[in-house]
Amino acid sequence: MLDAEREELPAALRGTFDAIVMESCVHHFLDPVSALAHIAAGLKEDGIAVVIEGENRRGPIRPEYLAVMREFDTLERPYTRPQMERMLVLAGLPAFRFLGRVNGWFAPDDPRVPLLPEMVRDDARARNLAVCARTPAALARVLPGLRAG
DSSP states (O other), X not given: OOOTTTOOOOTTTTTOEEEEEEESOGGGOSSHHHHHHHHHTTEEEEEEEEEEEEEOOOSSOOHHHHHHHHHXXXXXXXXXXXXXXXXXXXXXXXXXXXXXXOOSOOXXXXXXXXXXXXXXXXXXXXXXXXXXESSHHHHHHHSTTOOOO
């Protein structure tokens, strides 16, 4: 067992992972930068981290999140995009790309097809779903053709 916020990975695990997936966990950490940095230390030089945090928060924390925190003595703290970007940089994952998703099946003549690029952009803005790496080259290896940023 390891407390990712307070403890570094054992030396035998550092730099050994090709990929690390963190789904819906960053918003529960009291010290997310330390946790991300300790976890990211497990990546190989060209490894990637996938951070799936859902909501790109706008405005105050929702009342339902506050209610859950009070009831279960837990942390439900979604981050704004600038906060998430800053945490990734501080944690040693300065190369990142936020992605959008599209669900559904679309026939070529479906009237929604021309709207798909806009749907992906809107979803990418609304959620903190990121592929991250230490270097732009590592990021480009898994996301070829995407502009940096």
